Amino acid sequence: MSAAKQERTTSATNLPQEKYDELGAYIQSLETKEGALIHVLHRAQTVFTYLPLEVQLFIARQMDLPAAEVFGVVSFYSYFTTKPVGKHTVSVCMGTACFVRGSEEVYKAFKEELGIQPGEISPDGLFSIKDVRCIGACGLAPVVTVGEKVYGHVKPEDVKTILDEYRADHVLENLN
Amino acid sequence: MAIKSLDELKKIREASLKKVSLRETGEAVGEIPEILVGMATCGIAAGARETFAALLEAIEAEGLEVRLIQVGCLGLCHSEPTVQVNVPGSEPVLYGKVDAAMAKEIVKKHLKDGEMLQDNVLINTFAKA
Amino acid sequence: MSKVRSHILVCGGTGCVASQSEDIIKNLEKEIAKIGYQDEVKVVKTGCFGFCGQGPIVKIQPDNVIYVMVKPEDAEEIVSEHIVKGRKLDRLLYDEPLLQQKIEMHHDMPFYKKQYRIALRNCGMINPEDINEYIAFEGYQALGMALTEMTPQEAIQIVKDSGLRGRGGGGFPTGLKWELAAKSVSDKKYVVCNADEGDPGAFMDRSILEGDPHSVIEAMAICGYCMGADEGLVYIRAEYPLAIHRLEVALAQARETGLLGENIFGTDFSFDITLKLGAGAFVCGEETALIHSMEGMRGEPTKKPPYPAVEGFNKKPTNVNNVETYANIAPIFLKGAEWFSSIGTENSKGTKVFALAGKVNNVGLVEVPMGTTLREIIFDIGGGIRDGKAFKAVQTGGPSGGVITVADLDTPIDYDSLKAIGSMMGSGGMIVMDEDNCMVNIAKFYLDFTKDESCGKCTPCRVGTKRMLEMLERITDGEGQSGDIEKLQQLGAAIKDTALCGLGQTAPNPVLSTIHFFREEYEEHINDKYCRTGECKALTKYEIITDKCVGCTACARVCPVNAISGKVKEAHVIDQAACISCGACYEKCRFEAIRRP
Numbered sequence: 001m002s003a004a005k006q007e008r009t010t011s012a013t014n015l016p017q018e019k020y021d022e023l024g025a026y027i028q029s030l031e032t033k034e035g036a037l038i039h040v041l042h043r044a045q046t047v048f049t050y051l052p053l054e055v056q057l058f059i060a061r062q063m064d065l066p067a068a069e070v071f072g073v074v075s076f077y078s079y080f081t082t083k084p085v086g087k088h089t090v091s092v093c094m095g096t097a098c099f100v101r102g103s104e105e106v107y108k109a110f111k112e113e114l115g116i117q118p119g120e121i122s123p124d125g126l127f128s129i130k131d132v133r134c135i136g137a138c139g140l141a142p143v144v145t146v147g148e149k150v151y152g153h154v155k156p157e158d159v160k161t162i163l164d165e166y167r168a169d170h171v172l173e174n175l176n
Numbered sequence: 177m178a179i180k181s182l183d184e185l186k187k188i189r190e191a192s193l194k195k196v197s198l199r200e201t202g203e204a205v206g207e208i209p210e211i212l213v214g215m216a217t218c219g220i221a222a223g224a225r226e227t228f229a230a231l232l233e234a235i236e237a238e239g240l241e242v243r244l245i246q247v248g249c250l251g252l253c254h255s256e257p258t259v260q261v262n263v264p265g266s267e268p269v270l271y272g273k274v275d276a277a278m279a280k281e282i283v284k285k286h287l288k289d290g291e292m293l294q295d296n297v298l299i300n301t302f303a304k305a
Numbered sequence: 306m307s308k309v310r311s312h313i314l315v316c317g318g319t320g321c322v323a324s325q326s327e328d329i330i331k332n333l334e335k336e337i338a339k340i341g342y343q344d345e346v347k348v349v350k351t352g353c354f355g356f357c358g359q360g361p362i363v364k365i366q367p368d369n370v371i372y373v374m375v376k377p378e379d380a381e382e383i384v385s386e387h388i389v390k391g392r393k394l395d396r397l398l399y400d401e402p403l404l405q406q407k408i409e410m411h412h413d414m415p416f417y418k419k420q421y422r423i424a425l426r427n428c429g430m431i432n433p434e435d436i437n438e439y440i441a442f443e444g445y446q447a448l449g450m451a452l453t454e455m456t457p458q459e460a461i462q463i464v465k466d467s468g469l470r471g472r473g474g475g476g477f478p479t480g481l482k483w484e485l486a487a488k489s490v491s492d493k494k495y496v497v498c499n500a501d502e503g504d505p506g507a508f509m510d511r512s513i514l515e516g517d518p519h520s521v522i523e524a525m526a527i528c529g530y531c532m533g534a535d536e537g538l539v540y541i542r543a544e545y546p547l548a549i550h551r552l553e554v555a556l557a558q559a560r561e562t563g564l565l566g567e568n569i570f571g572t573d574f575s576f577d578i579t580l581k582l583g584a585g586a587f588v589c590g591e592e593t594a595l596i597h598s599m600e601g602m603r604g605e606p607t608k609k610p611p612y613p614a615v616e617g618f619n620k621k622p623t624n625v626n627n628v629e630t631y632a633n634i635a636p637i638f639l640k641g642a643e644w645f646s647s648i649g650t651e652n653s654k655g656t657k658v659f660a661l662a663g664k665v666n667n668v669g670l671v672e673v674p675m676g677t678t679l680r681e682i683i684f685d686i687g688g689g690i691r692d693g694k695a696f697k698a699v700q701t702g703g704p705s706g707g708v709i710t711v712a713d714l715d716t717p718i719d720y721d722s723l724k725a726i727g728s729m730m731g732s733g734g735m736i737v738m739d740e741d742n743c744m745v746n747i748a749k750f751y752l753d754f755t756k757d758e759s760c761g762k763c764t765p766c767r768v769g770t771k772r773m774l775e776m777l778e779r780i781t782d783g784e785g786q787s788g789d790i791e792k793l794q795q796l797g798a799a800i801k802d803t804a805l806c807g808l809g810q811t812a813p814n815p816v817l818s819t820i821h822f823f824r825e826e827y828e829e830h831i832n833d834k835y836c837r838t839g840e841c842k843a844l845t846k847y848e849i850i851t852d853k854c855v856g857c858t859a860c861a862r863v864c865p866v867n868a869i870s871g872k873v874k875e876a877h878v879i880d881q882a883a884c885i886s887c888g889a890c891y892e893k894c895r896f897e898a899i900r901r902p
Contacts (some may be wrong), residue, residue: 031203032300034601035599035600035601035619036601037583037599037601037602038581038582038583038584038601039581039601041584042543042582042584043477069347069602072603073601073602074605076586076603076604076760077583077584077585077586077604078584078585078586078757079543079544079583079584079585080584080585094505095505095506096505096506096662096663096700096734096736096750096751097505097506097662097663097668097736099505099750099824100663100664100736100742100747101663101664120180132505132544133503133505133544133585133587133754134218134504134505134508135221135223135544136217136218136502136508136511136512136545137217137218137222138253138315138506138508138660138662138668139218139222139253139254139256139662139669140218140222140253140256140257141662141668143221150220150221152222153222178561178562178563179432179445179562179564180563180568180570180571181449181453181564181571182446182453182570184447184449185445185446185449185570186442186446188437188440188441189441189443189446192437192440192441193436193441195441196441196442198728199430200430206829211827212429213480214429214498216428216512216515216516216547217515217547217548218508220510220547231440238326238709240574244430244865245419245432246430246433246434247429247430247431247432247433247516248427248429248431248513248516248517249428249512249515249516249670250428250429250430250513251425251428251512251669251670251671252667252669253668253669253670254667254669255352255663256667258429260409260429265370266366266367266693272352286390286527288576289309289432289817290309291347292309292312292347292349292366293349294347294348294349294354295317295349295350295351297349297350297351297352298351298352299314299351299364302419302420302421302422302902303420303421303422304421304422304423304425304674305421305422305423305426305427305636305747
């Protein structure tokens with residue numbers, strides 16, 4: 001599907017055991033494993049924030065499925081990511097309403113300001129970026145979300161101000 | 177409370193008929209005034225949570241008896257967040273683009289003094305089934 | 306309560322302000338002050354009444370009287386006659402041409418009947434997290450009636466008689482679908498709600514789930530009774546966390562009150578609903594793909610037949626309808642099939658919800674009877690185009706539909722008329738575009754979407770959309786070749802004929818329809834390397850900044866193709882169609898008055 005997905009799945013060998021335990025317990029608690037793969041993957045992404053090779057293998061073994069089938073499902077759906085993400089994910093809405101109001105320029109401005117492409121993390125580790133389909137806030141187009149927070153009527157010149165909010169928070173956190 | 181028959185359902189409904197007429201036409205004398213805040217994703221994205229909190233705070237500060245209710249989306253995305261004020265005895269009034277400051281004004285002026293606010297009044301332009 | 310006894314509402318929408326509503330307000334306030342009524346009568350500026358053609362509009366409350374085409378000098382009479390003496394001003398009342406009568410009450414005006422809410426009836430009116438409010442607004446009464454007073458066949462007949470057709474895009478008759486599922490014999494059947502709203506720019510399903518989740522639950526239970534199913538599934542996008550939350554709350558409350566679960570309304574009928582999360586794949590809106598995704602697999606479509614009504618989820622008979630379709634069910638039972646079929650056009654009954662977005666003033670959800678014209682939706686309800694720009698086109702049907710131009714604005718819209726003009730109803734996204742939107746760029750946007758969302762199972766869609774996109778990218782990058790338009794048309798026709806599912810079969814529509822209506826724009830991109838809107842950045846040319854140009858004529862003299870014109874000491878302009886982007890003018894200008902692309 002997207003360009004980032006065509007590359008090889010990231011390998012991460014140092015993920016904490018307690019997260020595996022948490023996911024394993026969830027899988028064991030299911031009434032039936034049949035047809036539950038997508039639910040499990042949602043849970044796994046909540047626990048690990050992304051789905052590297054090792055996590056996919058773990059799920060395959062726990063659910064008695066071929067790893068290829070797990071990867072097949074992960075790579076099919078755009079909601080699942082196999083790459084690690086920054087502390088904040090910047091999502092630029094590329095739904096039609098936002099598009100006709102200029103979200104392409106906004107997306108470009110974010111990529112330039114952060115110096116990253118989708119699937120990458122900014123050098124300070126704070127941000128990753130992606131485009132999303134309509135989030136349904138068309139009245140505020142163009143719309144950008146950072147984590148849960150929604151920004152409406154975003155213009156390319158607002159990009160730096162938005163990101164600086166999070167950068168400032170980060171600096172403060174490090175001071176304390 | 178489980179509903180075991182159509183009659184039981186109808187009884188529950190009849191008990192709240194006044195609420196319905198307050199919301200639709202503003203009739204229903206004796207009901208407590210209510211404020212509806214549009215809180216679907218679009219409204220929340222436009223700041224409806226802040227508006228809701230400000231309304232709650234203002235109602236408490238003024239010591240008024242008002243029901244504050246979250247509702248879904250009226251479809252007026254261009255004017256989110258939307259707030260509808262239903263005072264018994266007068267037609268419901270719909271406000272658009274209500275931020276925290278305006279929310280306080282609504283409680284103070286409209287609910288307390290019965291005076292509709294300048295600007296931002298919207299007109300409901302639909303009939304419903 | 307205070308002594309304010311009357312409010313005068315004056316429309317402050319863009320259209321009305323342009324026709325002096327500010328002056329009306331000023332004059333009204335002056336007149337009221339003159340007679341000392343300022344504490345009793347307040348003037349209020351409102352948002353758009355959505356009746357711009359008759360503006361400026363003034364409404365008096367609580368009398369509920371509307372005056373149209375009011376002029377500032379009318380203020381005195383409004384105050385002295387209506388406010389002081391309580392007499393209506395006949396000459397300012399709305400003159401309904403057909404009936405030849407003056408209409409004074411807001412609710413009597415035919416204009417306000419343009420929006421009629423069936424599916425959205427409770428959205429914004431009730432607390433979605435309180436089942437008692439839904440019950441207060443006649444909730445679950447339809448289910449009670451169906452279970453206790455009708456046989457499944459009778460209930461199906463009502464849906465059939467209503468003429469309701471699927472609101473997700475295809476427009477298949479809902480009653481017929483239920484009947485097919487009811488006729489399938491099996492020990493287990495499923496009712497599925499498709500809430501995987503994937504069309505970018507459509508959000509009516511989300512609004513219904515967030516504003517009135519019980520209406521969907523009730524309708525699914527009715528469907529279960531009709532077809533003999535005891536289990537329902539809602540397939541919902543993971544991107545809609547609030548809708549998921551509200552549905553979960555609603556399901557819990559319905560179970561608590563016994564409206565879901567065993568022996569509903571004391572009958573033999575039992576029914577419950579669970580949620581299945583989607584994970585972001587547009588193709589899952591196709592019912593066979595959706596079913597595979599609910600089974601935890603890749604959401605790839607399969608060939609029909611077998612139809613889901615015979616072999617669906619877990620190989621059992623399954624009925625799939627979308628959210629808006631279900632939201633229409635309860636009112637049909639409460640008010641009758643005849644009532645529903647009296648609304649709309651001959652073959653498309655009831656209403657349709659549209660998500661009006663893009664370059665229109667009043668972005669939002671509108672629900673109108675089938676047969677309403679696009680002009681009424683965009684200009685009357687939508688308040689026209691933003692910033693006074695010119696209307697160019699409207700896209701309906703999302704990535705599966707096409708553009709509609711000014712020529713078809715007065716076509717009454719329904720399933721069939723939209724198809725006839727090369728678009729489709731789709732799920733109801735309606736994106737308005739103005740003169741600043743490039744049609745080639747829009748076609749590229751949609752193709753980029755379908756190329757991304759193609760599941761890859763069949764070749765025409767997987768490879769074909771990619772090839773079409775490459776051609777469009779070339780054209781917008783200024784590398785289009787003659788013959789590209791014909792190639793796009795040929796390839797598009799081939800994909801339509803050969804793709805496996807609806808996604809592929811409709812993917813070329815945005816390209817084909819923009820070529821049909823705006824061929825000259827494609828030709829400009831290809832032959833003249835020119836984009837008239839400036840949206841295709843690779844095609845933007847050198848530009849003169851009017852404020853900085855002193856009219857020295859240096860650029861005009863140096864231009865090798867005589868593309869620059871203008872009088873001495875006045876700002877010059879570059880004829881974009883003639884410009885070859887050589888940059889000679891930019892080098893020559895001493896006033897930094899030329900912008901480089």
